[in-house]
Structures are given as C-alpha cells and as structure tokens.
Amino acid sequence: MKSVVGKTSVSPSEDQTEGKAWPGIAIGFFAALGGILFGYDTGTISGILAMPYWQSTFSTGYVNPHGHADITTSQESAIVSILSAGTFVGALLSPFFGDYIGRRLALLVSTWVFNLGVALQTAATGIPLFLAGRFFAGLGVGLISALIPLYQSETAPKWLRGAIVGAYQLAITLGLLLAAVCNNATGMRTDTGSYRIPIAIQFAWSLLIFFGMLVLPETPRYLVRAGRMDKAAHALASIRRLPADHAEIGRELAEIQAHGERQDSLGPTSYLDLFKPPLLKRQLTGMALQALQQLSGINFIFYYGTKYFQNSGVSNGFVIQMITSAINVASTLPGLCATDNWGRRPLLLYGAVGMCVSQFIVAMCGTLSSGQDAAGVVYAKNLAGQRAAVAFSCIYIFFFASTWGPLAWVVTGEIYPLKSRAKSLSLTTATNWLFNWAIAYSTPYLVNYGDGYANLQSKIFFIWFAACFLCVAFVYFYIYETKGLSLEEVDDLYTRVSSASSSTSWVPSKESTLVRNHSTKTESHVSSSHHHAKGSGETGSHARVQTACTEKQQA
Numbered sequence: 001m002k003s004v005v006g007k008t009s010v011s012p013s014e015d016q017t018e019g020k021a022w023p024g025i026a027i028g029f030f031a032a033l034g035g036i037l038f039g040y041d042t043g044t045i046s047g048i049l050a051m052p053y054w055q056s057t058f059s060t061g062y063v064n065p066h067g068h069a070d071i072t073t074s075q076e077s078a079i080v081s082i083l084s085a086g087t088f089v090g091a092l093l094s095p096f097f098g099d100y101i102g103r104r105l106a107l108l109v110s111t112w113v114f115n116l117g118v119a120l121q122t123a124a125t126g127i128p129l130f131l132a133g134r135f136f137a138g139l140g141v142g143l144i145s146a147l148i149p150l151y152q153s154e155t156a157p158k159w160l161r162g163a164i165v166g167a168y169q170l171a172i173t174l175g176l177l178l179a180a181v182c183n184n185a186t187g188m189r190t191d192t193g194s195y196r197i198p199i200a201i202q203f204a205w206s207l208l209i210f211f212g213m214l215v216l217p218e219t220p221r222y223l224v225r226a227g228r229m230d231k232a233a234h235a236l237a238s239i240r241r242l243p244a245d246h247a248e249i250g251r252e253l254a255e256i257q258a259h260g261e262r263q264d265s266l267g268p269t270s271y272l273d274l275f276k277p278p279l280l281k282r283q284l285t286g287m288a289l290q291a292l293q294q295l296s297g298i299n300f301i302f303y304y305g306t307k308y309f310q311n312s313g314v315s316n317g318f319v320i321q322m323i324t325s326a327i328n329v330a331s332t333l334p335g336l337c338a339t340d341n342w343g344r345r346p347l348l349l350y351g352a353v354g355m356c357v358s359q360f361i362v363a364m365c366g367t368l369s370s371g372q373d374a375a376g377v378v379y380a381k382n383l384a385g386q387r388a389a390v391a392f393s394c395i396y397i398f399f400f401a402s403t404w405g406p407l408a409w410v411v412t413g414e415i416y417p418l419k420s421r422a423k424s425l426s427l428t429t430a431t432n433w434l435f436n437w438a439i440a441y442s443t444p445y446l447v448n449y450g451d452g453y454a455n456l457q458s459k460i461f462f463i464w465f466a467a468c469f470l471c472v473a474f475v476y477f478y479i480y481e482t483k484g485l486s487l488e489e490v491d492d493l494y495t496r497v498s499s500a501s502s503s504t505s506w507v508p509s510k511e512s513t514l515v516r517n518h519s520t521k522t523e524s525h526v527s528s529s530h531h532h533a534k535g536s537g538e539t540g541s542h543a544r545v546q547t548a549c550t551e552k553q554q555a
Helices: 004-008 022-032 035-049 052-058 073-100 103-123 127-153 158-186 193-200 202-215 220-225 229-240 247-264 280-295 298-311 317-342 344-368 383-414 418-447 457-478 487-496 500-505 510-532 538-554
Strands: 370-372 378-380
Touching: 022 127, 022 158, 022 229, 035 052, 035 073, 035 127, 035 158, 035 193, 035 202, 035 298, 035 317, 052 193, 073 103, 073 127, 073 220, 073 418, 103 127, 103 193, 103 202, 127 158, 127 202, 127 383, 127 418, 158 193, 158 317, 158 383, 193 202, 220 229, 220 247, 220 418, 229 247, 247 418, 247 487, 280 298, 280 383, 280 418, 280 457, 298 317, 298 383, 298 418, 317 344, 317 383, 344 370, 344 383, 344 457, 344 500, 370 457, 378 383, 383 418, 418 457, 457 500
Parallel strands: none
Antiparallel strands: 370 378
16 A cells, blocks of 8 residues: 555646646636635624624614613624525525536526625615625525535646635635725724625625636536536636547546446435435535534634624724734635645644644633623733733634635535535535534623623633534544545545545555546547547537547446
8 A cells, every 4th residue: 555645646747637737726716716705794794793883773772781882692693693594595505506507607696696685784774684685695605605615626626626625715714804804994984884885895706706707617527417518528628728629638528427427327316315325424524524613613703703802801803803814814825735735634633633722722811811890891800811812812713724724625525426516515515504503693692791691701712622622533533535636536535445544545446547548548549530520519529428438437
C-alpha cells in the first residue's frame, strides 16, 4: 500500500486530463461568490438587532434593562431563526430544481427568490413584513447553499476541487465582513437608512450571481445524467478549452456515463434509499458533519456577537464584530491552500482540537471576568479576562475558518455518487440549516436574563466546547481522506474501504487505471469516425461516447 502522500500528491502536471484548467477554476471561484449572499444575510442581522433606530422602530412596547425601546426575546428569536427556517425548506427543494431544470437554471431562479426577500425586508417598518422578507431570503439562500457546492464539485479539476469548493466558505466570510463594515457605518444613523442601506445592498450580490450564471455553462455531469450528450460535450469542451470532438472530451464523458450507468443498474434512488446500505454511512457522515459545524458555535458569534459583546462589557460591539469578521476572512485563505495539500482528514482533526481548547478558555474567561447586577445588566469586573475571552474567540474563529468552515462543504460536495448527489446534498445542507435554526432560535432563551430564561451568558461557550470535543472523535472514526481523487474514485473508495483510518493509504485500483487507458485508446479509434458525423450534432457525440462506454465495460 502506498502512503497517503504518495496517493494524494496530485498536481496539474500529474493530472492526466488534457486541455486548460483555468476555465474550470474560474467558473468554480465565480460560483463561490454565491456564498456572499449567505454570509452577508447572516452577518447583517447581528448588527441590525443592536441598532437603536431599528429597535425603536420595530419595538412593540418592550423596554430592555438599559431603559431603551427594544424587541422582546421571543421576537428576537423569531426574527433571527426565520431565515434558517427558510433555508431549511430551500435546501430540501434544491434537488427538485437541480435535477429537473439543471444546476445552472436552478441557481438563476434562486437569486430572484432571494431578491423578493430582500425587497420585503427593505420595505418593512414592522415585524410581520420583516419576518416574511427574511423567510423568502432564507428560501433563496437555502437553494443556493445546496446548489453551489454541487455545481462547483461537478465542474472543478480534481486536483484543485477542495480549494474551489472551499472558496464558497471564503465567500461566506467575505459576506460576513462586508455586513459588519456596513453595519458599523450605518448603525448609529437616526433614520431608516440605518437598517435599509445594509439590507438593500444585498441586491448587488444577487444580481452579480444572476448575470454571471447567464454566461456560465451547465455542468457536464448533469447533462450526461439528462442524456443530452451533445450539450455535455460542448459544456465540457468550454471548461477544458478543447474542441468538442477531441478524444479527451469523449474519454471523460465516457467515464462519467459509465459510472452513471453502473449506478443506474442498481435502480432509482429515493430519499429512503439514502438511509440504506451502501449509501447510509455516507449520508449520515455528511449530515453529522454539517450538524457539528453548526454546534461548534460559530454562528452564535455572527448572529448575536454584537449584542453579546455589548452586554459583556465591551465598549463597542460593532468594532469587535468587524474584527472577528476580518479574522474569519483572513483565516479561511490558509485553509483553502492546505485543503489539497494536507488533506481533509488531518485538517478537520487539528481544527477540532483547536476549537475545543479555544471554546473552553472563552467559557472560563468570560464566566470568571463578568458580573451581573440585580436588573440583569452584565458588567466587566476584570477587563483583562474580558480581553482574553475576546482574544480566544478570535483564535477559535481562526481554527474554524481554516478547517471546519470550508471543509464541511468540500467533504459533503464530493462523497456522494452522481445518481444521488443532489438529494444527498439537499439533506446535508438542510441539516446544516436545521441546526442553524435551532441555535438561532434557542440562543436568546439560553443567554438572556429574566423569568423563563437560562441566563447562561458566557457559560454558553461550555456547550460549544462539548460539541467541539465530539468533533474530534467524529473525524477520527468517520471522515475518509478524499484528497486528489476524482468524484468517481471517491465513490470507489467508499465501496472498497470499510474504515476511515484505512482511507489514508488507499489508491485507485489498477482496474480503474486500465479502464481509463483503454478508454483513451478507444477514443482515438473512434475520433476519426466522429469527424464524419460531426455535422449531425447529438448523433456524433453520443455515438462516440457510447462506443467508449461499451469498450470500457468489455475491459
């Protein structure tokens, strides 16, 4: 058996795929910008909830412990969590759009669903319309958050797939940072511009994605799955910058089609089939990975961070939120570089350990350095301890952003077979948003002071510490190493290897290599006949790929 280094040291020079890599890279990185919608919408609400003008405008008569008009805890919980409820529904709907109208067209539709939500939030002057807007915005984000990793994983070169899919998380962090900057700039305004400006800016991100997707190709794997071989050949040719009748295009399409036919021979895949062997282990792995990503506590900081830091005695919560968002962006970059060099498994393991230690220190420092008066107002009784809590919050963000942030999307985007990929990703993404909703809804009740509330304050970080501790064990026992493998080889890995720890030394079988080489020879043999059929469109491409598939099966 070869070592993990020998197995996964894949580079563009070693990748046998002909043509250009940069178009696929550019397509994947542009699609990643959809994460800005996710991150910006998540980041704006933290600052908006702390804006004095917004509080007085949307207040229904409640006065907070500081003596200011505000919304109640239940209203705050509903406003924050309704976005996640919408995203949960959107993620579940994504396979019906992605499989039936295509990944690209589904993304175009998603942007306009999101725009509807933004329009309603911008126009709102009361809680009901604001809630409706956040739900529709969430519906769009849910569709986008499931479709973009799917689109990226099906168009990216295998040697850089981790960085490209992980770039989606980088875009999320950019969205969070942009939201923090905008909130800080408008937060103290005394007119509706304080909240309407940061909300309306979201139209820009959505329209950027919309117009970009108008010119980007559909994924070749979707088109092969749909039986549109001629369009698949042209889509792959545009990504590889090769002629549609090039032998390499036919070879790659033949490999995709042969793999799909092998999956189809097992019969149609329903949602129930995802929870039966052989897909059960992978489905639960992806869902647990996304659940633990949320339970690590990251969105507590970005949903409630501004108010939490203010309530903990920090003088300017808006500035702290900007700092944490900037660290989030900067820390994601080394993670993207390391994903395809160090591998998925070690990064997730080291990240879980770092998050675990950081959350424990934040919990201890925050609890020991703050006090609370009879009215429930939290104050800092040890400034050094509060600074240490903020510092280790930033260290936690570094570990999360460089590992679990991008890699949860990378791993779930590549471990499922083509046949069930859209359905499987919809469930893993829906799991992410379900736990996101649970945290968003329950956190005010866990943290806040008053009758019926847990009043945990900084003690809530002990919960995130416990979840991070579980992350360590989960990675060790369940995360397979998939660095440097094609999506079809990842499927083969899960079929042949029974334990996650053994996956680090697995290499694609000689049979796969022989099939790939034989396919290339077959393509060279049939390419000349394709030239005669070139004018017949679908017939030429389809015949060429079918011939290659037949030869592969015989091999």
